[in-house]
Amino acid sequence: MSTNKNRKELLRKLSRNLMVTLPMMTVVTVAGFSTGSGSFLELIPSAEAAQGEAEGEAKGEAEGEAKAEAEGSARGEGEAEGRAEGEAEGEAEGEAKGEGVSASLKKAVRRPEGYTPYQGNVAELRAKGEKLFNDTSLSSNGLACATCHTNGMLYNPTFKKEYPHFVAMGQRDFGMDMVHLDEMVQICMVAPMAAEPLEWGSEELAALTEYTRMEQKKFIDK
Ligand code: HEC
Incomplete structure (x- = not known):
């Protein structure tokens, strides 16, 4: 590996x-x-x-x-x-x-030890996150997060629960019983987007996580 x-x-x-x-x-x-x-x-x-x-x-x-x-x-x-x-x-x-x-990918989507998320202005992170969510260059297969998730598409009801929580894909493909939101971003980066996980502690990961938190709110209110 x-x-x-x-x-x-x-x-x-x-x-x-x-x-x-x-x-x-x-x-x-x-x-x-x-x-x-x-x-x-x-x-x-x-x-x-x-x-x-x-x-x-x-x-x-x-x-x-x-x-x-x-x-x-x-x-x-x-x-x-x-x-x-x-x-x-x-x-x-x-x-x-x-x-x-692989074991190394399973590890790569888990929060590393001593991990501190990137701290930044929430409004800025959301704006950056929205761009990234629509950015096909993030994947290796031409997909963007939005390709699958526009208008709340493809989320399961688990998405309504507070994190960390059980996500079917997380357990089935990565052996994780509970998933944090930033770990879920990494799981979708690695699996459906067929890309490398984002750098832990990076602004990109914080931005996408912050943006998907808003996605979650929309999904709950739907
Ligand atoms: C090829 C389609 C596809 C793409 C592209 C994709 N996802 Fe997903 N995503 C899914 C599917 C399928 C699920 C449902 C997984 C489950 O519930 O087991 C999901 C679930 C999720 C969830 C909710 C999990 C929960 O229930 O708590 C989040 C958050 C998420 N994706 C974020 C992202 C982000 C961020 C990106 C881009 C980096 C992305 N996804 C790209 C298919 C995709």
Whole structure:
């Protein structure tokens, strides 16, 4: 999990998984939104290209990666939750087949120890956050946060609860039982946006977090 290439590879596999699960969720969460052609994938221009690429490249690297990760997990690295050791291998296998998130990405979306969020003027952060929310250059696949979340799209009812709280994607893909709002921003950066997480303590992360706090308020009032 040391090279950039490996990480990019994992990100690609991850976004491919999401593309499989998202159309179903779309039907559930935004009933009436899906059209005859039915495709949420149309929102994701690079979906097919990414898939072909991921499959091609995954073959060479997946096995070695799986072994390395199994070793890492067995030593307890990145497995903060103290999962059963027996799970390590199964998980590594899943990753090799593109069914999971690497231990390092799981760690990357969690608040680091001793973390202090960037402090700034709230109004300025919100304005910056709104720009970032609409900025497709934040992702590696042409999506912006707003592509999925305009008008409260794709949020689940968990979004109405005070943070930290349970989020299905957080638990399913990242093994987190509770998620803070800034961690949720990082999860969507890494998973649906297929990008690197934002720097912890950065103005960008604070801005997006502050903006999504307003999104939450709108969603609650809806
Ligand atoms: C490809 C679509 C997609 C993109 C792009 C996306 N998200 Fe999400 N987001 C989702 C889905 C799906 C959920 C619902 C997850 C769940 O409830 O398990 C979600 C949930 C959320 C939640 C609410 C979680 C909760 O219930 O508390 C927040 C906040 C959020 N996203 C922020 C963002 C931000 C910020 C960005 C941009 C950096 C972003 N999202 C980009 C698909 C997307």
